[in-house]
Amino acid sequence: MKLYNDKLAPNPRRVRIFLAEKGIHVPTEDVAIMKGEHKTPEHRARNAFGQLPVLELDDGTHISESVAICRYFEELNPDPPLMGASPKEKALVEMWQRQIEFNLFMPVAMTFRHTHPAMGALETQIQPWGELNKERAQKSLQWLDQSLAGKQFITGRNFTIADITAMCAIDFGRIWRFAIPAELENARRWHAAVASRPSAKA
Amino acid sequence: MKLYNDKLAPNPRRVRIFLAEKGIHVPTEDVAIMKGEHKTPEHRARNAFGQLPVLELDDGTHISESVAICRYFEELNPDPPLMGASPKEKALVEMWQRQIEFNLFMPVAMTFRHTHPAMGALETQIQPWGELNKERAQKSLQWLDQSLAGKQFITGRNFTIADITAMCAIDFGRIWRFAIPAELENARRWHAAVASRPSAKA
Numbered sequence: 001m002k003l004y005n006d007k008l009a010p011n012p013r014r015v016r017i018f019l020a021e022k023g024i025h026v027p028t029e030d031v032a033i034m035k036g037e038h039k040t041p042e043h044r045a046r047n048a049f050g051q052l053p054v055l056e057l058d059d060g061t062h063i064s065e066s067v068a069i070c071r072y073f074e075e076l077n078p079d080p081p082l083m084g085a086s087p088k089e090k091a092l093v094e095m096w097q098r099q100i101e102f103n104l105f106m107p108v109a110m111t112f113r114h115t116h117p118a119m120g121a122l123e124t125q126i127q128p129w130g131e132l133n134k135e136r137a138q139k140s141l142q143w144l145d146q147s148l149a150g151k152q153f154i155t156g157r158n159f160t161i162a163d164i165t166a167m168c169a170i171d172f173g174r175i176w177r178f179a180i181p182a183e184l185e186n187a188r189r190w191h192a193a194v195a196s197r198p199s200a201k202a
Numbered sequence: 203m204k205l206y207n208d209k210l211a212p213n214p215r216r217v218r219i220f221l222a223e224k225g226i227h228v229p230t231e232d233v234a235i236m237k238g239e240h241k242t243p244e245h246r247a248r249n250a251f252g253q254l255p256v257l258e259l260d261d262g263t264h265i266s267e268s269v270a271i272c273r274y275f276e277e278l279n280p281d282p283p284l285m286g287a288s289p290k291e292k293a294l295v296e297m298w299q300r301q302i303e304f305n306l307f308m309p310v311a312m313t314f315r316h317t318h319p320a321m322g323a324l325e326t327q328i329q330p331w332g333e334l335n336k337e338r339a340q341k342s343l344q345w346l347d348q349s350l351a352g353k354q355f356i357t358g359r360n361f362t363i364a365d366i367t368a369m370c371a372i373d374f375g376r377i378w379r380f381a382i383p384a385e386l387e388n389a390r391r392w393h394a395a396v397a398s399r400p401s402a403k404a
Contacts, residue, residue, distance in 0.1 A: 048345060049305065061290065068296035075289030087277035088263065094270035103251065129331040143250060 003028045003069075004046060004054040006038070010109070010172035012053040013202070014066045017164045020199035022077050026055075067097065070161055082161050089155075096155050096162035104144065105169035107137035111176055137173065141180055141187060148186035152193070159194070167194045205230045205271075206248060206256040208240070212311070212374035214255040215404070216268040219366045222401035224279050228257075269299065272363055284363050291357075298357050298364035306346065307371035309339035314378055339375065343382055343389060350388035354395070361396070369396045 003019075005012045005028040019026055031037045031052055039050045046054045047064045055063040055072065063069050074083045083097075084090035113123045114130025144166065147154065154162040170180065170191060180187045194200065207214045207230040221228055233239045233254055241252045248256045248264045257265040257274065265271050276285045285299075286292035315325045316332030346368065349356065356364040372382065372393060382389045396402065 048349075049301070057290070061294070063290075063293045063297055065297045065300045068293045068300060071296050072289055072293035075292055087274055088259070088265075090277055091265045091270045091274035092263075094273050095265055095267045098267045098270060099251070124334060126328060126331050126334065129328050132326060132328065147250075 001026055001058055002056045004031050004043070004052055004056065005029065006031055006033045006052045009033055009052060010105070010168045011051070011066045013171075014161075014164050014168050015053050015055075015069050016202040017168070017199045018070045018082060018161060019073065020202035021080065021082055021159070021164075021197075022073055024073055024077060067101075067161070080158075082159070082164075084155075084160070093155050093160045093162055096160070097165055100144070100154070100162055100166045100169065104137060104140040105165055105172075107133040107140065108169045108173040108178060111137060111178070112172070116176055134176075137178060141170075141184055145180075145184035145187040148190050153190070159197070163190075163194050167191065167200065171195075203228055203260055204258045206233050206245070206254055206258065207231065208233055208235045208254045211235055211254060212307070212370045213253070213268045215373075216363075216366050216370050217255050217257075217271050218404040219370070219401045220272045220284060220363060221275065222404035223282065223284055223361070223366075223399075224275055226275055226279060269303075269363070282360075284361070284366075286357075286362070295357050295362045295364055298362070299367055302346070302356070302364055302368045302371065305342040306339060307367055307374075309335040309342065310371045310375040310380060313339060313380070314374070318378055336378075339380060343372075343386055347382075347386035347389040350392045353388075355392070361399070365392075365396050369393065369402065373397075 003012075003015065003026045005016070007030060031043055033052065037043065038052055044050050046056070046062045051064060053064075053066060053069060055069045057063070063072055071083065074081070078085075081089075084093035110133035111130050113119050114125045115127060115134065119125065144154075153159050154166060170178065173179070180191055182188070205214075205217065205228045207218070209232060233245055235254065239245065240254055246252050248258065249266045253266060255266075255268060255271060257271045259265070265274055273285065276283070280287075283291075286295035312335035313332050315321050316327045316335065317329060321327065346356075355361050356368060372380065375381070382393055384390070
């Protein structure tokens with residue numbers, strides 16, 4: 001088993017943190033996005049869109065999509081549960097994970113892709129789309145802050161994949177100076193807590 | 203239990219088809235998007251983003267996000283499995299579901315939102331972003347066609363949530379004349395098969 005990884009990109013980080021929280025070690029092989037290694041025919045044979053991460057099983061199966069890779073390990077090693085335990089919990093964790101992905105992670109990524117000079121050579125940049133996403137990402141921080149009122153983690157008492165997605169989104173946003181404003185105290189308290197877990201360094 | 207529904211929108215349809223395939227009946231209450239009913243304080247109390255569908259449990263819990271709602275029913279009623287049975291199958295179904303969501307469903311929706319005159323009053327339309335997504339949606343049909351070569355359904359022998367997401371995306375695209383070109387024979391054969399299942403009318 002092998003995880004195709006990139007050290008700088010936010011999606012592989014989601015999987016590395018998930019594995020660290022589970023205490024699972026998976027060998028990695030780096031495919032450097034900034035060197036264009038993800039767009040080679042070799043990597044496109046693993047993932048048609050040239051994306052990372054990809055998990056390669058011993059039978060040669062390739063599993064793409066961070067959340068799908070996490071699902072695989074959650075099913076094999078349910079403890080500690082990072083995607084919920086009961087049907088209701090599983091549904092609620094998936095709800096939060098997706099809401100954060102669509103309203104925070106993607107707007108942060110879209111802002112980077114469509115406004116950052118470094119991405120001009122790799123993307124068809126549409127500046128107004130980037131600016132709209134910047135506003136959305138900032139608005140979503142307020143929603144996140146309200147959602148965290150009175151709660152330790154995003155879904156409640158337990159650290160879950162939703163916390164991982166949110167932390168990776170916010171940290172990735174630093175590249176365009178995205179940060180949690182001082183007045184969003186719940187979000188700041190939560191971020192300090194999740195960022196201080198050993199898994200955050202994975 | 204109650205499903206807040208809209209008869210015309212593609213996301214509630216995903217859940218209705220999923221439930222029909224499972225043989226589960228859930229009472230619905232319509233919240234008409236075209237009349238703006240999803241943006242009322244009443245509905246925003248169920249979903250902060252004013253989205254549909256939302257599942258309301260008897261204890262008052264609200265579960266948003268189509269895939270999360272499907273997960274709830276899959277966990278409670280695993281047969282027939284629509285999200286995979288083994289850990290590997292579950293991961294692969296989730297991979298396909300997400301790849302279709304990001305590369306087909308979202309580009310189809312973005313094209314509608316950013317280019318269709320009917321959406322001008324509801325969205326900040328960014329025409330070049332809509333056009334880029336139109337190209338992406340069309341390209342993704344080629345990928346889908348290749349992915350379906352020699353396979354009955356998207357993930358293989360079994361009908362899954364990935365087929366539901368793909369069919370709902372393509373059918374939704376009719377609103378801007380999106381259609382599977384005649385030469386994409388695998389995709390056309392697959393679409394005819396899934397569209398003729400009784401669940402497609404749910």
